[in-house]
Amino acid sequence: MRSRILLGLIAGTIGGLLGWFLQEMWINYNMREIAGGKLALCVGGCTGMFLGAVEGVLEGSQKKLLKGLLLGALFGFLLGGIGLSIGNLIYNMLGGGDSFHGGGIGILLFAQQVVARSVGWAFLGMGIGVGSALSTGSKNRIRNGAIGGFIGGFLGGFVFDMIAMSANTVQIPGATAGTRDIGGPSRMVGFTAIGGLTGFFIGLVDELMKQAWVKVLAGKNEGKEFILSRQMNIFGRDERSDVPLYGDMSVGAQHAAIRADGKRHMLIDANTPMGTIVNGQKVNPGAEHLLRDGDMIQIGQHRILFNEKATKNRYARTVDDPVVSSPIASTPMPSHLCPFCGSPKNTPGGCLCSVGISPGTPQAPLPQVMNSQAPSAFDLPMLNNQSGGGTTYATPSITGMAAKIAVPRLTGVEGPYTGQVIPLSGANITVGREPDRNLVLSADTTISRNHAWIGNEGSGFVVYDNKSSNGTFVNGMRISAQQIQPGDLVQFGSSKFRYDA
Numbered sequence: 001m002r003s004r005i006l007l008g009l010i011a012g013t014i015g016g017l018l019g020w021f022l023q024e025m026w027i028n029y030n031m032r033e034i035a036g037g038k039l040a041l042c043v044g045g046c047t048g049m050f051l052g053a054v055e056g057v058l059e060g061s062q063k064k065l066l067k068g069l070l071l072g073a074l075f076g077f078l079l080g081g082i083g084l085s086i087g088n089l090i091y092n093m094l095g096g097g098d099s100f101h102g103g104g105i106g107i108l109l110f111a112q113q114v115v116a117r118s119v120g121w122a123f124l125g126m127g128i129g130v131g132s133a134l135s136t137g138s139k140n141r142i143r144n145g146a147i148g149g150f151i152g153g154f155l156g157g158f159v160f161d162m163i164a165m166s167a168n169t170v171q172i173p174g175a176t177a178g179t180r181d182i183g184g185p186s187r188m189v190g191f192t193a194i195g196g197l198t199g200f201f202i203g204l205v206d207e208l209m210k211q212a213w214v215k216v217l218a219g220k221n222e223g224k225e226f227i228l229s230r231q232m233n234i235f236g237r238d239e240r241s242d243v244p245l246y247g248d249m250s251v252g253a254q255h256a257a258i259r260a261d262g263k264r265h266m267l268i269d270a271n272t273p274m275g276t277i278v279n280g281q282k283v284n285p286g287a288e289h290l291l292r293d294g295d296m297i298q299i300g301q302h303r304i305l306f307n308e309k310a311t312k313n314r315y316a317r318t319v320d321d322p323v324v325s326s327p328i329a330s331t332p333m334p335s336h337l338c339p340f341c342g343s344p345k346n347t348p349g350g351c352l353c354s355v356g357i358s359p360g361t362p363q364a365p366l367p368q369v370m371n372s373q374a375p376s377a378f379d380l381p382m383l384n385n386q387s388g389g390g391t392t393y394a395t396p397s398i399t400g401m402a403a404k405i406a407v408p409r410l411t412g413v414e415g416p417y418t419g420q421v422i423p424l425s426g427a428n429i430t431v432g433r434e435p436d437r438n439l440v441l442s443a444d445t446t447i448s449r450n451h452a453w454i455g456n457e458g459s460g461f462v463v464y465d466n467k468s469s470n471g472t473f474v475n476g477m478r479i480s481a482q483q484i485q486p487g488d489l490v491q492f493g494s495s496k497f498r499y500d501a
Contacts, residue, residue: 048076
């Protein structure tokens, strides 16, 4: 969340500085021009525009960026103007104008002037904060914008008046002589401070008042955090989603949602073909899965860490989380997943909660091995295959296989299938992203729909490329056909496997 606060500070500073420049060019202070509308349009509009763009920049969404720019500018001007009018009334009510008499003033009158000015500018900041948050459509974000904007405007107004009063002895003779206005530097610092501090405190209040948020550990927006500020927070490929998951065609436009229920949160799958997985277990479509702090959500290639203040450090982690209003019992934790953190194990048996395993390592759902000739000697547990095209078998762990019989297999060493083991059986094994392939590698979008096939030709296995877009490689060399030996590295797209026999 530091990036949100820092970006808000930078955006507000730029907006305030640009607003100051425009109003200096437009308003004639030498003529004592009263131009509240012009000031609101310049300072409020520019600051609101840049602060409204923060969400679009953070999420990498052009639609949200454009929406934030336009609505932030419009509502920053309108609500900033209203805030400026209210601020002027309060400024006069507090005696701000009467306390400035020229020449030297006492400490009490000085304090009265500073407080009156600060409170007056606070309403300008509040209007800008609310205006910039309206583009999000979130009541919580609008509330945070009002609070952060008020604090930022108050402190910015304090800086404004401190500088103006410090230069009082210079400004008054110049104003009396009617030669020129020299208040530009104080306005520059003041308006820039109001913009920057408004952006800073909006981000800070968002951070302090958030109840739940997620962090993308693997996927297009890897490393980014998203505050769940709505009653219903949508996850999906659509740019309008609250948590956008770009770059993975297996993710639906509106794939899943997290619904706020008081201070707790429920995950809902939108009955998508790929489904939604929490801690290694698929969420039943139509059910509401009660989330806890630290839960790992998997949607396509994306691995998302859920955080919640209500359950942080209060509940012990368990293998199974309760599923509300679902008549279907949960499936047991698969052997290739860690029963503690829910992440896939690598070849040595480590996972995300193991010492030395990088939490940012991309993990993927277990590849579907579809082969009606799979040997029953392996006792592979059958899974529900919604795609059709054959029987789907869960891949056993390498330890369990070795205990029964050594079989030819591919072990993921790099890419989304790192640490996962795939047994090779049958005469021809087709490889690709299509659901009717024998080996379905749908989590790797660099793999073609009908990428390659592996033939069992008696003397060994031969890998054939099907003119795939990104190629098939053996030991780093692109091939059209190549017999593989134990220890060879086979690569489909960006996924690398070691062949063992």
